[in-house]
Amino acid sequence: MQRDQSKLGLGINPVVSAGATIFRQLKKSRKSSLAGSSTGGAVLLFFLIVLLLGAFISARWINDSDIRSITATATETQILIVTPTTTLQQAPPPQPLPPKPKPKQKPKPKPKPLIIPFSCPTGNQNLTDICPSTPLPPPLSDDASLPPSPSCPGYFRWIHEDLRPWKSTGITQEMVERARRTANFRLVILDGRAYVEYYRPSFQTRDVFTLWGILQLLRRYPGRIPDLELMFDTVDWPVILARDYRCRNASAPPPLFRYCANDLTLDIVFPDWSFWGWPEINIKPWEALQRELKEGNERVRWMDREPYAYWKGNPVVAPTRQDLLKCNVSEAYDWNARLYAQDWFKETTGGFKESDLASQCIHRYKIYIEGTTWSVSEKYILACDSLTLLVNPRFYDFFTRGLMPVQHYWPVQSDNKCRSIKFAVDWGNSHKQKAHAIGKEASSFIQEKLKMEYVYDYMFHLLSEYAKLLRYKPTRPPNAVELCSEYMACPAEGLEKKFMMDSMVKSPHDSAPCTLPPPFSPVELKISARRKTNAIKQVEFWEQRAWESQKSRPMQ
């Protein structure tokens, strides 16, 4: 059963995981480069140039001496591996095109922000009627009168990839209906009002806070969210298998929204509930938590942190986590890891005080490992300047595809965890500046590119692009209830109510959403995939070398 599955599967662990792979993009880019084979020559030429350049430029970024020593000792086959890596690390990451400069306007005096009214019914006013009788905020004026908006972060470009399966066919009502099979709810937006038809309960308050987030989006951009209809599945595992829709005759896949996907699936990823709060385990809305993490991060200087790799989480949810526990320090051997199993029951009853995320930035290295699928904890782990040792993830969520190995995190082999972790910590402790720099790059990514503002803009663009694909006009489903902030927040109690009030959008946003960058070109997708795999191979190679040279010495 869905409900039980999600209980087991449970990205529930606050100290857990999320990841990104690139196979699907490889597959896609292969397809699209076949489609446009006339560009093949140019592509080849480009790669040759990049390759040649790479032979001359070393990856200063990672470490001069490492590269030098590798090249010095490398056999020819090793050089074959190393060269493209260093090259591609030098190649700039695909950047969105800068927005066209708009003619300068004289800054107008800013009008006072409109406060959207919010009040709960008094006496015995019937909640069922509260949404229809609540007026919508006036629609925002069009873009022309708003200040020009800068480009969104690069990971927004994956929106185009996620919707690519329907690019030529569009999305019909029949396709949406097929997605109902596993959906927890159907969401319809008509003229800025939200209607929901529930099919099955979600685990904890996943659906509640996901829908709350969508209502806040409607408050932030009144009049700008197009009419649409979608199916949402709140369970951990992606279910739309790409292989079922690959053959020529196959029907188009059903569009299904959820929190994560992987290379083998076509589920459309959407920001998870935790951005508005997770009351069951006392994780507050992201805006406040992000600020606390920033302060927590400043409490202990990186150099003064414990020089070990730290992980705390629930090992029961996945075999790979139990495997990780074997790397814990013991009397026999120190793999440089300090691992702790979370006492789930004790913490649930104790209000998760021991899991205070903002006070967890006291180790130089923090391990991220997936549970059953992605985990909401990835953003918390990356937010410490500590170097994140990321055990090879199999899943991605909406932002993790913007992360690069060695630039934002240190890759750890999932079938060789202990050795990988030991090497990473040894490397970091002897290259402190570099390890700290990677950690810092990750925390600035989280602080700057994953601001709540961008979470809303991601939703805005994803839903807008999705709505453009609809080939029919959605209508209000007969069994749907209308949702509005009052309908959800007024009867809520305790932390649920507090998190809703804290994360409520109080006024429409006074500028346009960021500008959606264009789709990746097939070449860009290939380069970015190559860059990723080569950086990982590079680290594996260093690791292997270190392991061998250590084996030849007696163990201390």
Ligand SMILES: *[C@@H]1O[C@H](CO)[C@@H](O)[C@H](O)[C@H]1NC(C)=O
């Ligand atoms: C609220 O109104 C609806 C119809 O308008 C009715 O079915 C429902 O029983 C009412 N609930 C209460 C608590 O009065």
Ligand SMILES: *[C@@H]1O[C@H](CO)[C@@H](O)[C@H](O)[C@H]1NC(C)=O
């Ligand atoms: C594809 O569709 C045609 C006509 O609908 C059918 O005759 C054929 O068997 C199908 N082929 C496959 C591989 O399903």
Ligand SMILES: *[C@@H]1O[C@H](CO)[C@@H](O)[C@H](O)[C@H]1NC(C)=O
């Ligand atoms: C790992 O080792 C530390 C130090 O010995 C210990 O406190 C901790 O409980 C161990 N973790 C697990 C999961 O056994």
